[in-house]
């Protein structure tokens with residue numbers, strides 16, 4: 219006989235409000251369902267009511283972790299419509315900030331994964347090592363998060379040369395810490411026991427579900443927008459796409475750990491090669507047309523589509539974040555696992571609901587979901603209305 | 609200082625409720641717990657259930673669907689329970705206040721004792737806000 223376990227909507231492990239139901243038989247998970255929509259803020263319509271410059275501030279608030287990714291993708295979409303060339307210095311600066319973001323995002327995931335399997339040390343270490351990266355971001359962009367740094371055509375402010383030695387020092391220290399953490403995680407028999415062979419997502423399933431980013435690369439699917447369709451400075455520096463074919467939670471963890479090493483490599487080369495010159499193409503008008511921008515965010519491909527009608531506001535702004543594709547992979551992953559592994563299977567994609575929620579459903583049947591209190595209120599309102607009209 | 613004030617003087621237990629935030633406020637809250645800021649030194653810690661909490665920390669712009677859940681959480685909290693609205697979203701709705709799904713801000717639905725603005729507020733600001741809150745209780 220199967221039982222249903224509700225998790226959420228406010229659960230200590232889940233950062234964001236979402237409601238998961240697990241169908242279980244004894245200890246074994248038979249299936250899972252997710253109820254989303256608590257984080258839907260009407261982004262796309264809001265974006266269509268703001269100018270292109272204001273939109274950047276909006277899209278970076280889609281998600282606090284990927285604020286550079288969204289704003290870069292949106293800028294690329296506008297640049298695609300205008301057809302302008304972004305100055306080399308801006309391309310390099312953008313790449314540096316984007317990779318710093320990948321570092322702090324992956325480190326955050328490592329910490330949270332540690333928290334979920336009950337390794338508080340990993341959580342505390344991960345988040346401690348993440349702080350200097352935020353300092354570096356603050357030095358470059360002026361804010362720890364939500365940088366407001368990208369803009370269509372380039373970046374918003376130039377960076378003095380004095381800060382690079384400091385940032386290189388932070389990176390060197392970070393690099394040794396990543397080695398330390400990787401060693402500690404991969405040598406620990408308990409962590410291996412919790413991750414290895416748990417939450418299998420086969421390569422076929424990953425392709426069928428359209429998984430993206432580390433989720434796909436951990437299942438042996440060799441995709442990465444940075445290499446497949448280079449943007450920024452990625453084609454001018456030397457780095458590798460990390461692919462693992464373990465298909466389990468361990469493989470995804472390894473992909474993230476190794477990607478941090480690659481990101482450090484990319485940033486160092488970018489700093490070394492950083493060209494001088496202007497930082498902004500100076501876009502004046504956006505002509506009628508359509509453009510797309512897609513980039514490899516820490517969780518996978520982020521996609522923005524903008525249609526312009528020649529005014530200073532987009533006519534349509536469509537956004538798709540990687541978690542949208544990755545969430546359904548939870549189902550094949552969790553089937554047959556024990557309840558204690560369910561959250562790990564879920565967290566392994568590094569889910570981000572604020573990115574995903576482009577729609578909300580108040581009730582699956584299409585009706586508004588009303589609580590007894592709402593019904594009472596509606597009844598009172600009707601009385602009020604009749605009273606007023608009579 | 610009454611019994612309430614005495615109870616609130618030390619070791620505040622905080623329940624964090626994300627009501628449609630962009631994640632950043634929530635990350636900064638977790639940041640407060642980790643080694644650089646480490647508020648657990650002062651006995652402030654995050655708890656897993658609102659039934660254990662002295663403070664309800666609400667971030668986010670409160671989309672429609674989250675309203676009944678938020679109110680229910682507040683009703684479940686043992687009183688007295690101080691409510692803190694975190695971030696520009698929690699205080700006013702911020703950049704989302706013109707959205708069609710915006711049903712907030714927080715103080716429209718539950719009584720708020722302290723506001724910590726910022727997008728996101730820095731961990732120092734969050735700690736500063738909580739300390740000020742303790743002073744007023």
Ligand code: SF4
Nearest residue numbers: 630633695696697727
């Ligand atoms: S206040 Fe800013 S950082 Fe906080 S949830 Fe709102 S948009 Fe995100």
